[in-house]
Amino acid sequence: MKKFCFPKENHLKNQVNYCCFILIAVVFMVNNSYAQQPVDYVNPFIGTSNYGATNPGAIAPRGMVSVSPFNVAGAPNLPHEKDSRWLSNPYVYENTFLTGFSHVNLSGVGCPDLGVILTMPTTGKLETDYLKYGSTYSNEVAKAGYYSNTIDKYNIKVESTASIRTGISKYHFPQGQSNILINLGVGLTNEEGGMLKIVSDTEVEGIRNVGSFCYYKPEESYPVYFVAKFSKPADETGVWKKPKKQNGLEGQWMGYNGKTRLYKNYKKEVLGDSIGSYFTYHFKKPTTVEVKIGVSYISIANARENLKKETQNFSFDEINKSTNAQWNNLLSKIEVEGGTKDDKTIFYTALYHTLIHPNTLNDYNGEYPSMTKRETKTTKGKRFTVFSLWDTYRSLHSLMSLIYPKQQSDMVKSMLNIYDESGWLPKWELNATETTTMVGDPAGIILADTYLRGIKDFDVKKAYEAMRKSATQLENNPLRPGIKDYLQKGYLTTTTTKSGSVSTTQEYNITDFAIAQLAKELGKTDDYKVFSKRSTSYRNLFDKEFNLLRPKNYDGSWFTPFNPNTGANFEKNLGFIEGNSWQYTFMVSHDVKELMRLMGGKKSFVKQLDKVFDNKQFDMANEPDIIYPYLYNYAKGYEWKTQDRVSSLIKEYFTNKPAGLPGNDDTGTMSAWLIYSMMGIYPSSPAEPLYAITSPVFDKVTIHLDNRYYKNDTLVITSNASENKNNKKHIQSIYMNGKKYRSYFISHDKLVNGKTLKIILK
Amino acid sequence: MKKFCFPKENHLKNQVNYCCFILIAVVFMVNNSYAQQPVDYVNPFIGTSNYGATNPGAIAPRGMVSVSPFNVAGAPNLPHEKDSRWLSNPYVYENTFLTGFSHVNLSGVGCPDLGVILTMPTTGKLETDYLKYGSTYSNEVAKAGYYSNTIDKYNIKVESTASIRTGISKYHFPQGQSNILINLGVGLTNEEGGMLKIVSDTEVEGIRNVGSFCYYKPEESYPVYFVAKFSKPADETGVWKKPKKQNGLEGQWMGYNGKTRLYKNYKKEVLGDSIGSYFTYHFKKPTTVEVKIGVSYISIANARENLKKETQNFSFDEINKSTNAQWNNLLSKIEVEGGTKDDKTIFYTALYHTLIHPNTLNDYNGEYPSMTKRETKTTKGKRFTVFSLWDTYRSLHSLMSLIYPKQQSDMVKSMLNIYDESGWLPKWELNATETTTMVGDPAGIILADTYLRGIKDFDVKKAYEAMRKSATQLENNPLRPGIKDYLQKGYLTTTTTKSGSVSTTQEYNITDFAIAQLAKELGKTDDYKVFSKRSTSYRNLFDKEFNLLRPKNYDGSWFTPFNPNTGANFEKNLGFIEGNSWQYTFMVSHDVKELMRLMGGKKSFVKQLDKVFDNKQFDMANEPDIIYPYLYNYAKGYEWKTQDRVSSLIKEYFTNKPAGLPGNDDTGTMSAWLIYSMMGIYPSSPAEPLYAITSPVFDKVTIHLDNRYYKNDTLVITSNASENKNNKKHIQSIYMNGKKYRSYFISHDKLVNGKTLKIILK
Structure with a gap:
């Protein structure tokens, strides 16, 4: 094994800190009780069909770039092409016409x-026309931190990390003439405008x-900057520009009107x-x-x-190995035994998907753009971005608190940075x-939960x-539109909002x-x-x-008229x-007992909840009801229904296939649901x-x-x-x-401070 | 008079060299024998109609900016609007709708x-739509280095220097809301593409x-960079962008599709x-x-x-005074007495027009873009640009050699720089x-002449x-297409070129x-x-x-068929x-005697030359025949015709009016013709x-x-x-x-080394 060191990112210039790949590798070898490493189970194609909106691109954990x-x-x-619908991903599994590799992407x-x-x-x-230079492709391979295919038209094998x-x-x-194109004239959205400057025969810089x-x-368009370096000097370089066609007499005299122009060897x-x-x-x-x-x-x-700092003079293979090792290191925080190979694949791929967003926004030197004004700020830690909080508060962040508490802490700190800069906590923050x-x-839910x-x-x-501010400020409150009605009446009305x-x-x-919980x-x-009282005002809307x-x-x-369907x-x-x-009525998991009472008791509650599933009103792809299958646990004697529902939902919606997510992964929310449910x-x-308890998929989850946050080394x-x-068995x-445990709920504290949770199915 | 110093540009950073405006002013006061200074006669509106293609904008001598x-x-x-014809100037006198002030412009x-x-x-x-914010204007004032008007719609007085x-x-x-716009979305040509970045509430930078x-x-488009500074901090700043309208379903979902977008307080x-x-x-x-x-x-x-270096903390008025002084200093190199006020006006305006192009390309620190590759080069002197040499070799450069020999020397050096960088001398070089x-x-004509x-x-x-290279290289010669036929046959044929x-x-x-002259x-x-022989090969085409x-x-x-008309x-x-x-046959002034012989002698030559004028074939607006009126001097006894023709051409084509140039000034070529002719x-x-001698317009020209180039202080x-x-009198x-001088021609040497040339008209 070649020994090489990788510089650890550090904003303190004088303090150089190296972590050696060899050390990580040694840790793996010691820890390795698998035939395959966790990273080997990752299948980045999962979610690339059926609107999962993930992509199989190469990415490092929480990477800014993929x-x-x-x-x-x-x-x-065609139905799966950009602009034919609100397509939110650069890649759709069914599509066949490749026009390049995009370097900044959202997932799910x-x-x-x-x-x-x-x-x-x-x-x-x-x-230079992508419709002409595009091609079909074959031999696709995707792993955590790696993607490869062969571009048929040119017989070029591409590998990326x-x-x-x-x-x-x-x-x-x-052999022969080859070209490496960077096209800023096309992208996933309708946004336009860029700059390109060729620096040398091995380098080009740009803005998009x-x-x-x-x-x-419209005002929240902003620039992304890049520098591209090539390992071999080009024989020719240039920039092209396709201007729009001009009208008028002068346009007629302009020989190149509307035509693509080449700036050869232009700097x-x-x-x-x-x-x-x-x-x-x-x-x-x-070559x-x-x-x-x-x-x-x-x-x-x-x-x-x-x-420069991240890739030094390292080769593709060295970087690929290092990124793979980083992935494996993180994924190995959960080890699973039992289950099928597909079970492990969907599990580790889900965990992989929870480690994509939120992602890194700050540069190597710690600089990042502030909210709204995009002024340059510096963080000593991490500034994470892509906070799709309406989604992620339900499952992702508590999972991060459990498995990657340092990351979750950094995410919270980033949220507080956002509050400092903009005066408000984030809701759906992006770059x-x-x-x-x-x-x-x-x-606020995430802050309290964490x-x-x-x-x-x-x-x-x-x-x-910060939480209190958005809960109490009556005027110009971007986070709680309709707050006055909410406080006065206990609810928003059909006049307050159409949404x-x-x-x-x-x-x-x-x-x-x-x-209220944090206040307590x-x-x-x-x-x-005050806030406990406010938290149940939905009851006014119960009919x-x-x-x-x-x-x-x-x-x-x-x-x-009201049609609940x-x-x-x-x-x-x-x-x-x-x-x-x-899909919404049961989304009051903090007040289930009262909901049960309102509905006329336990049986009536269970019956109503059953209807959601039986009448196909349950939507696995959308957040409000993803907690529903666990609500049977609140109805003593019906916990088996949670076990049945969860098991069959996993079977139905989560598979080792491109369509193996129920819909948008929602920056890891669906994946987090799966990870929890399988554990x-x-x-x-x-x-x-x-936590609600259900039947696990694996024999053993470690x-x-x-240890910076939890006293025990492991939870099994x-x-x-x-x-x-x-899936015929239930928890016995x-x-x-x-020690025998008599509830279908267990507190976080009890769980992490205990060492083993044993669930017997019969 | 306020005393203030102006930093002289200097690329040697540690050596600060100041020239004090007060000194220049003192020189004026001593030299001043005019009621008005030369600069006061400049009327920048001359040439702004009748396709003169000059503009009345404020500019410093040979300025990069106007x-x-x-x-x-x-x-x-409308006929005088951009894109309705090949309009080459930002301003037409007859037009009335102002949409702003452009900062880089060509003249003539x-x-x-x-x-x-x-x-x-x-x-x-x-x-932000210029068709909406544009306005009529009034109270126009234009001087050398100064322009002012009032924008009617807003009642804003604008002054520029x-x-x-x-x-x-x-x-x-x-009082009230005011806005200062910088619009990169519109310009004189169809070229597009820009960048804007607001740096602070008093500064914005950009590229166009x-x-x-x-x-x-098409490949010779290139960027111009700028920084704008405002003397007062703005209350609000922002950038707008008007994207093109997108098609497709996604476009329909894009609420701001095709609409102008505002980026408020965006940096x-x-x-x-x-x-x-x-x-x-x-x-x-x-305010x-x-x-x-x-x-x-x-x-x-x-x-x-x-x-920063050019304007320091100087106010508008201080800079305006300084630029005015620079103009006056240069224009005062020729002092005229006699003539009407209009004569002086067209004379000094013409001299002003010869001091616009070629203009400065290098930055204050000496840096300029190299030919073709636009690499950054540094000059210790000047790098001039805008060499419209097919025009200017006829009159402008010899005038510069006479009046501003240091400038002419710097122009030659710039031409040699261009040769160094591109391998070829310039033909029509622009930035x-x-x-x-x-x-x-x-x-080569200019190099030899100088x-x-x-x-x-x-x-x-x-x-x-460099001259010899373009005269002898047979293959890939961009300056002499058709050189093989030229050398073989003595002329280009209708097959060699259609132009x-x-x-x-x-x-x-x-x-x-x-x-040949330089070789000698x-x-x-x-x-x-060899080259003397080649220089008369046109004779083969005399029919x-x-x-x-x-x-x-x-x-x-x-x-x-051949129709000479x-x-x-x-x-x-x-x-x-x-x-x-x-319009071309007589353009052989180096071989007039032989042309005369070919035409059948002096009388036949004069008759033929007369026909050009009498049959309205003479075109004062185009370069090939502007030497024609002086050719009578070659026909002994007919010199009076030169005097008559020149006098009446001046009267007919050069006036103190916007239409007071015969057509394109051709970067000062027509103006130089006028200056010479009036002297x-x-x-x-x-x-x-x-020099051919004709009747002057002024009683005295000093x-x-x-003294760096000529031993005498003055030529009178x-x-x-x-x-x-x-204009009934002729030279007696x-x-x-x-001493009595018996020729109608005088050598440059004799002229500049003599002190007075006295011309008696009768």
């Missing part, structure tokens, strides 16, 4: 953004506008909406060229530094813009102040519950009482006629956003550090706890799952540290 | 280029693509084809804001340095691009090598004549013989049938570019340091010679011109230094 095949710009009229989101800095290797005469902020590709060119997410905020900035660069080679024999693309959201200089996507005020799980190394005073008056009320309730923990008794939640008008009357599959529905009453526990109520969940092949008994 | 009112983008269908050229970095002050609600690389404007805003001249070479780069920035103020009382825009063709950093506009190989006039402080060896086979032959002849001076006898030059076919036969007014004509046989001398044959031309009000006698 190198994704880009195959959505081939034929605008519901709106298009990024998907730019597209590279493409070609051979023969230079062609990535460090945090740098994409590294290796193009295996045949990206944004805005969901096309919500100054080229600016415009549709530009690209080419590096051309004339190879006497088959490989490595391309490193460093990225920054601060400046070209930082992009260059990111590239220092607040996209204000979806409803509710979810950040603290209550014992991750306390952040400024809780500030966190509490989910009921669901928004529920979201505010959950956040207020979170504030911090000894703020008055606040505890006994339907045994469901129902929107109310401004005057307090019920919204009529309306609203599924993104139908417009006044009371509920992205869902209907069935046999699920956080039953956000901001309440409690979680290596982080065992079961006789391998005897439950047909539970043992905590060998 | 601040020109931009009124050609108001209504695309025949193709559109530059005309960008448009500023516009407005009041009231922000409007400039240093070499910085435009300075003063906006007198009323410009080029290519005449839309000839990162905005890139694209149609972008602009705004600085908004809320004034409690009428002036000064805007300084520094420009560079190297980088934003250099633009910032140019601005380090070779536009290859027009025909012939004119640079040297032969005694301006020798350049590398004549290199100059000769003026005869005229190109004549141009090559003249250059070869220039090479340098003692290269063999070359002298006795017409007594004119006529194109020949490849086989040596005459091109038929065809080709005037830009009609297509195989043998002659931009002209016809009448009573004209360079009768390029590369032959000889040229202050540059006197006459009794003021007695010649009706000429005295050189008091």
Whole structure:
């Protein structure tokens, strides 16, 4: 084994800190009790079909950069192509026409953004039109931190890997003329505008506008900077520009009007909406060229530094190995035994998907753009970005608190940075813009949840102040539109908002519950009482006629006509956003007992909950109801239904196939649901550090706890799952540290401070 | 008078060299024998109509920057608007709709280029569409280095001045909301693409693509960089972007599709084809804001340095005074007495126009872009640009040799720089691009002419090598297409070129004549013989049938049918570019005696020359025939015709009006013709340091010679011109230094080494 050292990123310049790959490798060898490493189970194709919106691109854990095949710009009229629908991913498994590799990408989101800095290797005469230079491809291989294919038209094998902020590709060119293109004129979205400047025969730098997410905020477009370095000097370089066609007499005189223009061997900035660069080679024999693309959201200089510091003089293979090792190191925090190979594959791929977003925003030197103003700030730690909090508060962040508490702590700190800079906690933050996507005020839930799980190394005073601000400020409150009605009436009305008056009320309730829980923990008794009271105001919207939640008008009357089925599959529905009453009514896991009472008791509750599933109102792909299968645990005697529902949902929706996610992964939310569900526990109520217990998929799950946060080294969940092949068995008994445990819920504290949770199925 | 010092530009950083304005002012006071200073006679409106293509913008002598009112983008269908024809100037006198002030502009050229970095002050609600924020204007005032108007719609008085690389404007805003716009989405040409980045509430930086001249070479577009500084911090800043409308479903979902987007208080780069920035103020009382825009063709950093070093903390008024003083200093090199006020006005305005191009390309620190590759080079002296040599070799450069020999020397050095960088002398160089506009190989003519006039402080060896290269290289010769036929047959044929086979032959002849003259001076006898012989090969194209030059076919036969009238007014004509046989036949001033012989002697020659004028074939607006009126001097006894023709051409074509130039000023060529003609001398044959003498317009012309090149302090031309009000008088006698002089030609040497030339009219 070749020994090489990799510099650890460090913003203190004088303090050089190396971690040696060899050490990581040794740790693996010691720890390795698998035939395969966890990283070997990752299948990045999962989620690349059925709107999963993941991509198989090479990425490092929480990387700013990924190198994704880009195959959505081939034929605008096909259903899976960009612009034919609201396509949010650079790659769709079914598509076949590759037009390059994009270097900044989102994974598992519901709106298009990024998907730019597209590279493409070609051979023969230079062609700059992607519809002409695009090609089919074959021999796809995707692993954690690695992607490869062969571009059929040119017989070029492409391999890609990535460090945090740098994409590294290796193009295996045949003999003859070859070209490496960087096309800034095409991307995943309609956003345009770029700059390219060829620095030398081995380097080009550039800027590309990206944004805005969901096309919500035109003013929230911003630049991404990059530097591309090539391992071999090109024989010719240049930039192309495709201007729009001009009208008028002068346009007629302009010989090149509307035609693509080539700037050969040109070394100054080229600016415009549709530009690209080419590096051309004339190879006497088959030759490989490595391309490193460093990225920054601060400046070209930082992009260059990111590239340099992260990749030094390391080869593609060295970087690929290192990134693979980083992935394996993180994935190995959970070891599983038992289950099928597919079980392990979907499990580790899900864990992999939870380690993509939130991702790194700060540069190697610690610089990152501040919220709103995009001023350059410096962090001594991490500034994470891509906080899709309406999604992730339900499952992802509590999982991070359990498995990667340091990362979760850094995420909380990033959220507080955002509060410092913008005056508000994030809702759906993306690269220092607040996209204000979806409803509710979810950040506080995560802050409270994290603290209550014992991750306390952040400024809780500030966190509490921030949570309280959005819960109490009546005017100009971007996080809680309709707050006045909410406080006055207890709910939003059909006049207050056209975007989910009921669901928004529920979201505010959950956040207020979170504030109450944290207030209690911090000894703020008055606040505890106030916010506890507020947290159940959804009860005003419970309509006994339907045994469901129902929107109310401004005057307090019920919204009529009311069809609780309306609203599924993104139908417009006044009371509920992205869902209907069935999909929202039970989303009060902090108050299930009262809901049960309102519905007429346990049996009536179970019956109503059954209806959701039996009448196909349950939507595995959307967040509000993903907790539903666990709610049977609240109905004593019906816990087996949780076990049945969860088992069959896993079987139905999560598979080792490109379509193996139920829909958008929602930056790891669905994946986190799967991980929990396969381990046999699920956080039953956000901001309440409690897990519902269900039947695990694996015989043994070993979680290596982080000793900076937890006293025990490991938490082990065992079961006789391998005897439950047909999912006919149910939990017979539970043992905590060998002692019989009589509840189907277990607190976070009890779990992590115990050593073994044993679940017996029969 | 306020005393203030102005830093002299200096590339040696540690050596600070100040020249004090007060000193310049003192010199004026001592020298001042005028009621008005020369600078006071400059009327920058001359040439702004009738296709003169000058502009009234504020500019420093040979400035990189000018601040020109931009009124050609108001209504695309009007005849004097951009894009309705090949409009080459940012301003047309007849137009009325102002959309801003452009900061890089060409003066007196025949193709559109530059005309960008448009500023516009407005009041009231922000409007970013120039068709909406544009306005009529009034109270125009233009002086050397100063322009002012009032923008009617907003009642804003605008004043502008400039240093070499910085435009300075003063906006007198009323009370209320005011906005200063910089629009990179509109310019004189179809070129697009820019970047804007707001640096602070008093500063914005940017880049704009410009080029290519005449839309000839798509690859010769390049960036101009700028930094704008405002004297008062804005209350709001922002950037706008007008993207093109996207098609497809995604476009429909994009609420702002195709709509102008505002990036408020945004501090990162905005890139694209149609972008602009705004600085908004809320004034409690009428307020002036000064805007300084520094420009560079190297980088934003250099633009910032140019601005800083040139304008320091000086106010608008201080800079305006300084620039005015620089103009006056240069214009005062020629003092005239007698003549009318209009005579002085057209004279000094013409001299002003000869001091605009060639202009400065290098930055304050000496950096400039190299030819072709645009690499950063550094000059210790000046790098001039805008060499429209097919025009300027005829009159401008010899005038510079006489009046501003140091400038002419620097121009020659810049031409040799271009040779060093590109391997070829320039033909029509513009900001380090070779536009290859027009025909012939004119640079050598200027190099020889300059040297032969005694301006020798350049590398004549290199100059000769460069001239010889284009005259002898048979393959891949960009300066002499058709050289093989030229050498083999003595002329280009109708097969060799479709763009003026005869005229190109004549141009090559003249250059070869220039090479011969320099060869002789340098003692290269063999070359002298070879090139002397080549210089008269046009004779092969003299057709006795017409007594004119006529194109020949490849086989040596005459091109038929032949109508010598065809080709005037830009009609297509195989043998002659931009002209016809009448307008070209006499363009052999180095061989007039032989032409006379070919035509059948003196009388026949005079008759034929008369026909040109009498049959309205003479074109004062085009270069090939501007020497014609002086050719009568070669026909002894007919010199009075030169005097008559020149006098009446001055009267007819050169007036103190916007239409007071015969057509394109051609970067000062027409102006130089006028200056010479009004002084009573004209360079009768390029590369032959000889002047034809005609009747002056002024009683006394005093040229202050540059002692670095000439031993005498002054050259004085006197006459009794003021007695010649009706132009009925002719030259009766000429005295050189008091001695009777018997020729109508005088050598440069004799002229500058004599002290007085006295011309008696009767």
